[in-house]
Amino acid sequence: MEIFERIEDRGYPTDYLLSRVRSRRMLYRNFIAGESPVEIWRRLLKEYRWIYIQMNETLRNIFQRFFIYFELRTIFMCLRYKKGEYEKIEELLYFSLLSDDLKELLMGSDIMTAIGGVGDAFLSISDRFVGLKETFIKDGLRGLEQELTNVYLENTIDSKLHHTIKDFFRYIIDSRNIIAVYKHIRWQMHDYPSFVNGGSVREARLRRIFERRDISGITTLVQKLTGIMTDAGNIENSLLKRTTRFLRKAARDPLCIGVILDHLWKCYVETIEAEMIH
Amino acid sequence: MEKVLIALAAALAIGLTAIATAWAQSRIGSAGAGTLAEKPELSGTIIILLAIPETMVILGFVVATMILLMIK
Numbered sequence: 001m002e003i004f005e006r007i008e009d010r011g012y013p014t015d016y017l018l019s020r021v022r023s024r025r026m027l028y029r030n031f032i033a034g035e036s037p038v039e040i041w042r043r044l045l046k047e048y049r050w051i052y053i054q055m056n057e058t059l060r061n062i063f064q065r066f067f068i069y070f071e072l073r074t075i076f077m078c079l080r081y082k083k084g085e086y087e088k089i090e091e092l093l094y095f096s097l098l099s100d101d102l103k104e105l106l107m108g109s110d111i112m113t114a115i116g117g118v119g120d121a122f123l124s125i126s127d128r129f130v131g132l133k134e135t136f137i138k139d140g141l142r143g144l145e146q147e148l149t150n151v152y153l154e155n156t157i158d159s160k161l162h163h164t165i166k167d168f169f170r171y172i173i174d175s176r177n178i179i180a181v182y183k184h185i186r187w188q189m190h191d192y193p194s195f196v197n198g199g200s201v202r203e204a205r206l207r208r209i210f211e212r213r214d215i216s217g218i219t220t221l222v223q224k225l226t227g228i229m230t231d232a233g234n235i236e237n238s239l240l241k242r243t244t245r246f247l248r249k250a251a252r253d254p255l256c257i258g259v260i261l262d263h264l265w266k267c268y269v270e271t272i273e274a275e276m277i278h
Numbered sequence: 279m280e281k282v283l284i285a286l287a288a289a290l291a292i293g294l295t296a297i298a299t300a301w302a303q304s305r306i307g308s309a310g311a312g313t314l315a316e317k318p319e320l321s322g323t324i325i326i327l328l329a330i331p332e333t334m335v336i337l338g339f340v341v342a343t344m345i346l347l348m349i350k
Contacts, residue, residue, distance in 0.1 A: 015305050019312030027316060 001121045002099045003068060009057045017054050018255065021263045025251075032270040038088050041077060044070075044271045045095040048264065052097055062162045062257060065169070066264065071098055072152060075118055076145045078106040082114070112136075115144065122148070126155045149176075150196045157198030164250050164258050168265075171246060173199035174225065175239040181210050182218050182235055201225070244269060288342040295338025302331035 032047070034040035052060065052067060074096050081088045086107065093103045105117035115136050122129035128151050136144040153176070157169050173196045180193035192210060195203050201221065209217040215232050222230045226242040247265050250258025310324035 013304075013308035015308040016312040019309035020315055021312075023313050023316035 001101050001117060002124065003071075003102065003121045004064070004097055005099050007053055007097075009055075009060070010053070012054055012056055014056065014059060015255075017051075017056075017059065018257075018259050020054065021051070021260050022254065025259075025263050025266065032267055032274050034274065037275055038077070038091050040271055040274045041074070042092060042095055044267055045074065045092075045097075047267050049095045049097055051260065051264065059257070059260070062165060063260070063264075065156045065159070065161060066165060066261070067097055069152065069156070069169075069172075070268065071096060072149055074098065075102075075106065075148075076141075079111060079114060079141055079144075082109075082111045118148075122152070128155055146194060150194055153196045154198055162257060164256065164261060167246065167250075168243070168261060170198065170200050171239075171243045173197075174201050175236075175243070177201060177203075177206055178218060178222060178239060179236055181206050182215070182232070184210060185213050185215055185218070186232075240269065240272070284345055284348060288345040291342040291345060292335070292338045295334045299331045299335040302334070303328060306331065 032040060032043050034043055048067060048070065052063070055063065074092055075098070077092055078089045081092070086109075089107055093106060096103065098106070099121070102117060102121055105114045108114060112133065115133055119129060119132035122132070129148070132144060132148060135147045139147070153169060153173055157166065157173060161169070177193070177195050177199055178201065180195070183189075184191070184193045192207065195206060197203065205221070209221070218235060219230050219232055222228075222235050222238050226238045226245075228238045228241060230238045244265065247258060247262040250256060251262035252258070306328050310328060313320055314324055
């Protein structure tokens, strides 16, 4: 089973899309809005779908891992809405880039079949995705979400990627790992957080911070990474700013894919802000 | 032999500039199409930008003509 829908390549040159996205970045601000989380996420997916359709095959290959990463959240939202809110699932999947087979399974009534289908689809990328059903039975939906995202990120960072996309995923992994340590300390959990390999911060350092239950160690680390004075309540925001700053810098080269990546990320940040207001 | 070299020089003068113009115009053209799709009011600017590389091939043509006139 395939993860993504097959959309015909219209053959638009890369320069065309770079230029179009650059204009779009300047023209539209705060255009991701909505009344509900479903509507907000749907608006983001609509923009992502539009950009994906405009891409030629080369660009699609470069950005595929990025789009799949964000479609993971669509999958998780669909699975969460399986407790009777089927109209929301249909609404969510309308602009999704997921394949028709996968959409059909996600819209179906049986959660185990849907998870099985998701597992089969991801097995086409790597055999690291084996055992998702067992994870769901053992740890529930939250455990499944964590496992699938972590394995996906590890698999992505190990694969051959464009250097800007690779750096972007490294930033994402760092953010996830640091936030995981922070939450585990704050909620006084005794188990080690499950770290994702491939970030720029070594796992040993994160483990040390966790063992010492050292919140100030996390803020020092975040300050060092971001260059922003951070307090414990602002860690997530600082890490988001770090990624935003990296992508803004990448977008300064007008002929580089950083322009597209920056726009996609900007839309995502707007989505987070819209969800917080909601 | 001299005539052959002069003709070759003229061919290179027009040929290379034509290739450079074509390459530049293809990129400016596609980028311009992208900009126009979002901002149609910029059509005048895009046409001017698209015409700028044309000067290369015109100059190439002038140089090639001057070289060929040297044969006589």
